[in-house]
Amino acid sequence: MRISALVLALLPASMAAECTRNCGCTGCGVVSSVSFVQSGSKWTATAPNWGTAVLNDDDNTITVTNTGSKWASFNLYGASCITLEAGDTCTSTRLSSEVPNRGLMVWTT
Numbered sequence: 001m002r003i004s005a006l007v008l009a010l011l012p013a014s015m016a017a018e019c020t021r022n023c024g025c026t027g028c029g030v031v032s033s034v035s036f037v038q039s040g041s042k043w044t045a046t047a048p049n050w051g052t053a054v055l056n057d058d059d060n061t062i063t064v065t066n067t068g069s070k071w072a073s074f075n076l077y078g079a080s081c082i083t084l085e086a087g088d089t090c091t092s093t094r095l096s097s098e099v100p101n102r103g104l105m106v107w108t109t
Contacts, residue, residue, distance in 0.1 A: 017088060017089065017090040017091075018090060018091070018092050019062065019064060019082045019090035019091065019092035020082065020083070020090070021080045021081060021082055021095075022081060022082075022083060023073075023075070023080070023081035024081075025073050025081075025083075025107045025108075025109075027109050028073065028107040028108055028109055029107065029108070029109070030105050030106070030107055031047075031050060031072070031106050031107065031108055032047035032048065032049075032050050032104075032105065032106040033047075033103065033104070033105045033106075034046060034047050034103065034104050035103050035104075036053075036055065036100035036101075036103065036104065038100070041056060041057040041058045042054055042055070042056050042057070042058075043055040043056075043057075043100035045100075045103065045104035047074075047104065047106045049067070049068060050066070050067065050068045050072055050106045050108075051064065051065050051066040051067045051068060051072065051074065051084070051106065052064070052065050052067070053065075053074055053076070053082075053104050055094060055098060055099070055100050056094075060093055060094050061091055061092065061093060061094060062082075062091070062092055062093075062094045062098055063089065063090070063091040064082045064084060064089065064090055064091075065084075065088075065089040066084040066085065066086055066087060066088050066089070067087075068086055068108075069086050070085075070086050070108060071083060071084065071085045071086060071108065072084065072086075072106050072107065072108040073106070073107040073108065074104060074105075074106055075104065075105045075106070075107060076097075076098050076099075076102045076103070076104060077102040077103050077104075077105065078097075078102060079095065079097035079098050079099070079102055080095055080097065080098055081107075
């Protein structure tokens, strides 16, 4: 039991991260603004050099990945903001306001 607890403690937090929605980014500016593109039941917005957001209609989830070199806030226009450190990924159940027609903005300092 102690060994499994130790192993779990060593895993990166991003491997099982639930998306935390928080807005507010004092001093931030928009570094990318992109639209979602549909492929089957998935809608993907890719912000070059920053990351992706995927809205999955099959399981009603949102997955956000920060592929950039520093933290960034991924914002579905007027719906929600998800802030991630560089290299992190999170997946959560979608809010009813998280729809692809809103597009995606990426903010950082």
